[in-house]
Amino acid sequence: QKEVEQDPGPLSVPEGAIVSLNCTYSNSAFQYFMWYRQYSRKGPELLMYTYSSGNKEDGRFTAQVDKSSKYISLFIRDSQPSDSATYLCAMSAKKTSYDKVIFGPGTSLSVIP
Amino acid sequence: DADVTQTPRNRITKTGKRIMLECSQTKGHDRMYWYRQDPGLGLRLIYYSFDVKDINKGEISDGYSVSRQAQAKFSLSLESAIPNQTALYFCATTGTENTGELFFGEGSRLTVL
Numbered sequence: 001q002k003e004v005e006q007d008p009g010p011l012s013v014p015e016g017a018i019v020s021l022n023c024t025y026s027n028s029a030f031q032y033f034m035w036y037r038q039y040s041r042k043g044p045e046l047l048m049y050t051y052s053s054g055n056k057e058d059g060r061f062t063a064q065v066d067k068s069s070k071y072i073s074l075f076i077r078d079s080q081p082s083d084s085a086t087y088l089c090a091m092s093a094k095k096t097s098y099d100k101v102i103f104g105p106g107t108s109l110s111v112i113p
Numbered sequence: 114d115a116d117v118t119q120t121p122r123n124r125i126t127k128t129g130k131r132i133m134l135e136c137s138q139t140k141g142h143d144r145m146y147w148y149r150q151d152p153g154l155g156l157r158l159i160y161y162s163f164d165v166k167d168i169n170k171g172e173i174s175d176g177y178s179v180s181r182q183a184q185a186k187f188s189l190s191l192e193s194a195i196p197n198q199t200a201l202y203f204c205a206t207t208g209t210e211n212t213g214e215l216f217f218g219e220g221s222r223l224t225v226l
Binding site for chain 1: 117152153154155156157158203205213214215217218219220
């Protein structure tokens, strides 16, 4: 079993839809949870960062963490064609030791105008 | 100019050849990383360096070596390339900010024939 599982998609939605992206993990030591967005032919960029359980909202994006279920989600409201990208979940047990960041394989999202 | 620059962006080589991928950054960060990205496997850490005198193996270091020539420069070498090293390689840096955000280069696509 991989430490971090993520449905690779591809996921295709119409413009304006609500998108739900999810990851599950097996290591209960993970406390820091991140979502990176990767456009084609580009490096990943940090989108959301959360610590422990709970929700965090930033504009059209909401990150949720349920540590009891070892499950994290990213919701995108009013999706736009510019949201078309691959979304990578990432997690770590410690804040600054990025040697232990584990990435999911990524979900490819297409938002159709 | 990009904060994290990788060269070359694309390279095709033959089995057994020595290859070097170079990374330079202008963010002033001490911590630098090399990741490999393969479809369905996510980003996996090859090597990382917390300062010029510090080099550490990641989860998939076999067949690779690195050199930290200066704070701003971190190169990855494949001493004798093999076809299963065909992948997209990313250099990243991070500072000591609260989020520990990773800043990625745009990637180097390597094909080993």
